[in-house]
Amino acid sequence: MRNAKTLEYGFSNEEFEIRLKRAQELLYENKLDALLITIPSNIRYFTGIDTNFWESPTRPWFLVVPLSGRPIAIIPEIGEKLFSKTFLKDIYTWPSPNFNGDDISPLKSLLESLPSRFGAIGAELGKEMSIRMPVLDFGLLQNNFKFDIVDGASLIWALRTVKTFNEIKKIEKVAQIVGEVFDVLPTFISVDDSERDVAKKLKKEILIRGADNIPYLPVVSGKGGVSQIIGNPTHKLISSGDFLFIDTGATFDGYFCDFDRNFAIGQASDELKRTNEILWHATEEGIKNLVPGAMTKDIWKKINKKIEDFGFMVKGEGRYGHGVGLQLTEPPSISSFDNSIIQENMVLAIEPSIEYKPGKIIVHEENIFVSKDGPVLLTKRAPKELPLIS
């Protein structure tokens, strides 16, 4: 798993063939004639397409994964050259946005031309997916259509949650890059930087060291603690006595790391130090239980018990982790109600949290690859003691 520094971009065609083969096995098992794909991370999973043109909501992009043969792209003309560099053979284009307002007929015609063995197509209708096309167009597709359209989300997640070796290496690489930046963070931030200043310095360092993008980077600070962990940085100045929370979703070649770090500025209360250490142990408990065959709900319970053993009453059933990959968060959830089984080659974030006084929370987070021999840290483990920046 080392040599992350010189890791290449992209994947071999063989890797896409392997992903396709697994998808087609699942299509058979689920009695589906094809998968209809519209979501950027799913298109990238099956083709390797590297673009951020998804920022433009104007045009839909379609990929069809048939029961046999390579995936078929039905895409706006503007994407033809880019798709022609992938392992795909069949690329159909139309001039989108279309002068007669019709961005669905080309897809519908293509799908109608597929053989129907089972009479059903899977689409991104369910769990943690939002189909990327107007609902009205989706209705036109379904209207008087040769196939039933049923949920394909669980099939897609069954594929994406179990990573290949090459995917794991990319997540490891970006986790290492961000880890190096956290190592030197105390040398480049200072009291009276605003949260936004800190975020910009971090982004700059993360880019210089080799990541491509930093789509997610909350920097949250507050006297003695923070009350939320998802907002973008504000103009607030970092000052002595602050608790500083930084979460990072950075990418290398499309793959995310997702882990946080916590700091005390100048000083920290004994309560905060102690809570931080308890959470460190809770995280340790989560990591060590990430073994093939474990159930997500049992891992949640073990983390919870560890927190309660230290005397905290846990409110609610908030999750303590999730998958990581082409998206910042992916299934499964490490939660009391998730019935997933941890599998070899999953990559997960263990992310326990404690509300140590009303409205004040601490969250720890590490990224782990599940090897057949057990958990392997992709992040450099946070120190047990809350780091102090003076």
Place this chain on the structure above:
Amino acid sequence: MRNAKTLEYGFSNEEFEIRLKRAQELLYENKLDALLITIPSNIRYFTGIDTNFWESPTRPWFLVVPLSGRPIAIIPEIGEKLFSKTFLKDIYTWPSPNFNGDDISPLKSLLESLPSRFGAIGAELGKEMSIRMPVLDFGLLQNNFKFDIVDGASLIWALRTVKTFNEIKKIEKVAQIVGEVFDVLPTFISVDDSERDVAKKLKKEILIRGADNIPYLPVVSGKGGVSQIIGNPTHKLISSGDFLFIDTGATFDGYFCDFDRNFAIGQASDELKRTNEILWHATEEGIKNLVPGAMTKDIWKKINKKIEDFGFMVKGEGRYGHGVGLQLTEPPSISSFDNSIIQENMVLAIEPSIEYKPGKIIVHEENIFVSKDGPVLLTKRAPKELPLIS
């Protein structure tokens, strides 16, 4: 419009009240009892919420804009503190992801409690919108529901395409920042940088000068020209004789600029220089016709005529521009089939293109604010002559 350098983040509550008032007027006109909002840019438009937590697909977020009164948030618990800082008064939360797998009942109950004057709710079903929730959940919402759910996309675009003064200032600010970076680009890139190196240096400079994010940054190079304009940068080295295309979608406080710049490395053919200049004139034609009352299709025709007057045969009906705002591209389209009327306070990209030999294209792009007195450039106009980097 100056003083962009010291522009503040955020908007006043009064601004959100104005947006809300316009929305409610349109709700009455369209005989709708409420708008259901799920898309990040739409949520931000009505609340100012600044988060990138949307990168996590796990949880849906709902905002309801009723016929009277402030918008109502129905959101996962994890967002409560963040939403409590907005001008919203009613914030309902549920523990999402939910232990019984139900992320739709809280929204449905809230909507059912609204008075029904017209019996219909508008949602993000149509033009350039993809609803951000599982289609299966949307089906559950519609099932045995008190209201009809109809398309609200055109209503939302009617609001968002016409900017307030404060929105325009933010677009101007980020356009100026990126413009400054292009001014100094020749001093920090060099032959034998890869496209990725160029992109990283650009991102670093754009961040340092005050933008928040750079979600879109294709850097495309090729001997004598490029064949596509949407792919992310690759390992390809920039070398003498290359044509270099850079597009930029950077943000300040959530608002995008979207403009490109073209360069010749070391040398350029007379054909390329001449095509570049023709496109400059075509862009000029587009800009000067961006006046209140103009029709988008007429602007398209005028740009097209300008290109054809210079002796090019234009293939197809690709668009020559679009709106810009909280998303990289927004309606309207400057295209032969778009029937929009340019309105005061729209912000648009004028973006003509020429395929000057088979598979080789040039694209120019500028951002313009439509004042009552005519077009005002937000970008620093590209030079007429193709800039040479030696």
